Amino acid sequence: MKEFExxxxxxxxxxxxKIYMDNxxxxxxxxxxxxxxxxxxxxxxxxxxxxxxxxxxxxLPAVTSFKHVSPTSAAVxxxxxxxxxxxxxxxxxxxxxxxxxxxxxxxxRGTDRMCSFGDWVALSDVCDVTTAKLIKREVSDGVIxxxxxxxxxxxxxxxxxxxxxxxxxxxxxxPEVQEKKHVFGVTFEQGRNxxxxxxxxxxxxxxxxxxxxxxxxxxxxxSLITLxxxxxxSVCFACDGxxxxxxxxxxxxxxxxxxxxxxxxxxxxxxxxxxxxxPFKDTLGRPDRDNVIDGYINQNEEDVCADxxxxxxxxxxxxxxxxxxxxxxxxxxxxxxxxxxAFFPFDDNIERACRSGVKYIAQPGGSIRDDLVIDCCDxxxxxxxxxxxxxxxx
Numbered sequence: 282m283k284e285f286e287x288x289x290x291x292x293x294x295x296x297x298x299k300i301y302m303d304n305x306x307x308x309x310x311x312x313x314x315x316x317x318x319x320x321x322x323x324x325x326x327x328x329x330x331x332x333x334x335x336x337x338x339x340x341l342p343a344v345t346s347f348k349h350v351s352p353t354s355a356a357v358x359x360x361x362x363x364x365x366x367x368x369x370x371x372x373x374x375x376x377x378x379x380x381x382x383x384x385x386x387x388x389x390r391g392t393d394r395m396c397s398f399g400d401w402v403a404l405s406d407v408c409d410v411t412t413a414k415l416i417k418r419e420v421s422d423g424v425i426x427x428x429x430x431x432x433x434x435x436x437x438x439x440x441x442x443x444x445x446x447x448x449x450x451x452x453x454x455x456p457e458v459q460e461k462k463h464v465f466g467v468t469f470e471q472g473r474n475x476x477x478x479x480x481x482x483x484x485x486x487x488x489x490x491x492x493x494x495x496x497x498x499x500x501x502x503x504s505l506i507t508l509x510x511x512x513x514x515s516v517c518f519a520c521d522g523x524x525x526x527x528x529x530x531x532x533x534x535x536x537x538x539x540x541x542x543x544x545x546x547x548x549x550x551x552x553x554x555x556x557x558x559x560p561f562k563d564t565l566g567r568p569d570r571d572n573v574i575d576g577y578i579n580q581n582e583e584d585v586c587a588d589x590x591x592x593x594x595x596x597x598x599x600x601x602x603x604x605x606x607x608x609x610x611x612x613x614x615x616x617x618x619x620x621x622x623a624f625f626p627f628d629d630n631i632e633r634a635c636r637s638g639v640k641y642i643a644q645p646g647g648s649i650r651d652d653l654v655i656d657c658c659d660x661x662x663x664x665x666x667x668x669x670x671x672x673x674x675x
Contacts, residue, residue, distance in 0.1 A: 282308050290319045303461070309454035310425075314438050315446035317423055321401060323350050325425040328403030329450055331355055331510040336405035338479055338502050341522075343405040344385040345507070346397040351515075351530065353396040355507045356388035356523035357499070368551040370394075370567055376411055383411040388523040390419060392548055394571040401425070408433045416440070420568060427452040476670060478505045483643055483666040487651075488658045496521075497618055497641040497664070504620030505643055505672065511622070513673040516630075518545040518637060519618045525549075526637070534621070538630045541619075542637040543579075549614045549638075550578045550607060560596045569594070577602060614638040622672040624648040628657035635661050645671045 284301035285308065298319055302308060317325065328347040335343035335357060342358035358381025366372040369391025377383055382404060390397050402416060404426035413433035416424060423446025424437065437447050461470045480498055482505070500519040507517045507524045516537040518526035526545030528537035550556060551574060559577065561570055573594050576585045584590060591598045619634050621644040631654060634642065642658065646667030658665045 282311070284308070285312070287319050287322075288316065295319075304457075309451040311449040313429070313434065313447040313449055315423060315441075315444050317446040317448060320349070321423055321446055324348070324401035325403070325423065325448055325450075327510045328352065328401055329425050331506060332403045332405040333452070334478070334506050334509070335503065338477075338506060339499060342382040342385050344382065344389040345403050346389045346392075347401040347403065348396055348399070351512045352507055352510065352524065352527055353400065354389045354392035354524045354527065355503060356385045356392070357503065358382055358385040359388070359522040360384055361387060364552045364557060365391075367557050370570075371415065374411065374415065380409050380411040382406050382409060383415055386412050386415055390415070392523060392525055393527070393544055394567075395575055398568060398571070408437070410436065413437050418567075422446060423448065425450055474509065474672075474674075476509075478502055478509065482668050482670065485667050485669070486664060487646070487655055487667050488663060488665045490659070490662050490664045493641065493664050493666070497616070500618035501620060501641055501643045501666070504618055505668070508620050508622040508672045508674075510674055513622050513675060515622045515672075515674075516541045517620045518542065518634075518639065519620070520545075520614075520616065520638075525617070534623070534626055535629050535633065537621075538619075538633045542633055545617065545637045546607075546611055547575065547578055549611060550602070553602075553610050555600070555602050555606070559599055562594060562596055565594055578607070611636070611638065616640050618642070620644070622674070624651070624671075625654045626650060628653045630654075631657040631661070631663065635663070639663065642666070643668055645669055 284299050287298040289296050290298040300322055324347040327350055328345050331345045332343040339357055345355035346353045360378050369387050371377055371387040398420050399422055401422050402424040407428040408426045409430050410433050413436040417436055417440050425448040437445055459470055460473050461468055483501055503524055504517040504519040508515050512530040514531050514534055514537050516528045517524050518541050525548040526541040528541030531537040573585050576583055586599055586601050615638045617638040618641040619639045624645050624647045626648050642663055642665040
């Protein structure tokens with residue numbers, strides 16, 4: 282297949298639309314089901330690069346959940362404990378631990394379930410049956426992987442009345458060194474960002490505390506590779522083998538950190554006993570539970586504990602999650618890693634990061650206030666590496 286005609290571009294009025302190779306060669310994909318659209322393919326190709334690099338860097342199966350050309354999360358294959366299984370809505374999957382790919386999917390899809398609603402999924406490895414079963418029951422636009430087991434493919438083909446978008450990509454495909462895009466009729470050309478993110482990138486530790494354990498190395502690598510394919514400005518919190526909070530596309534660095542930090546806090550609080558024991562009605566679907574949990578934790582548009590409201594969601598009125606309780610719970614969470622796609626211009630980012638348990642940081646450095654940022658890290662005993670490498674992505 283040398284080109285594929287799309288229904289339309291970013292919006293229905295943008296026609297005609299298609300994908301093709303400039304050099305006239307075959308596309309590196311097969312469409313096994315559905316008819317992916319313009320934004321689907323943007324998500325597919327960006328997300329595939331992310332999981333491919335994670336697998337190469339860490340040697341573990343990797344999965345990411347993408348939405349509007351940025352990841353909601355990314356994770357490597359690591360078995361989930363029982364609380365995390367329940368928080369990710371996968372505690373009913375008996376054979377989950379037998380598939381590290383499925384574990385990676387459960388983590389990536391379970392991190393920010395509200396933002397992952399209607400996502401695009403990328404798998405670093407051939408999709409197995411357990412992973413396919415998990416994908417089937419979530420609201421999702423499509424999946425890209427290097428292959429699919431026969432039974433897994435049949436499972437996915439039943440999704441969305443047989444119209445679920447399933448894309449197979451050639452894992453050996455290597456894109457051209459130069460890449461182009463057109464904006465307002467003007468052609469932009471640049472060399473692809475082929476910079477490798479690995480353990481050596483973290484060796485320039487500039488803080489007094491230089492104790493960087495392998496678990497933190499793993500999480501910083503996950504954070505940085507995630508940022509490489511996140512719309513800038515961006516900041517990523519990671520912990521226990523997964524990205525737990527992504528702040529994407531903000532004009533201010535502190536806004537990135539606040540956004541990512543609040544998502545990381547919500548991820549931690551989802552695993553608290555108070556949230557895990559919420560008395561949901563059996564008739565309440567998974568997406569609705571996600572919305573209610575977010576409202577319960579963050580006290581958003583609707584007071585889900587109020588009289589006349591809780592009856593819609595629960596079998597009994599739940600106790601409120603007070604600010605004091607949340608603060609005390611979050612204070613027990615440490616060993617969080619934080620990556621930034623560009624330097625921190627002010628130490629307010631470090632202050633906010635500390636509130637979400639950050640103990641390890643990787644950032645390019647290069648600000649005229651680097652000394653103030655380092656001093657703030659030293660105040661809290663944070664380990665910070667300066668990578669010297671910016672990771673903007675647009």
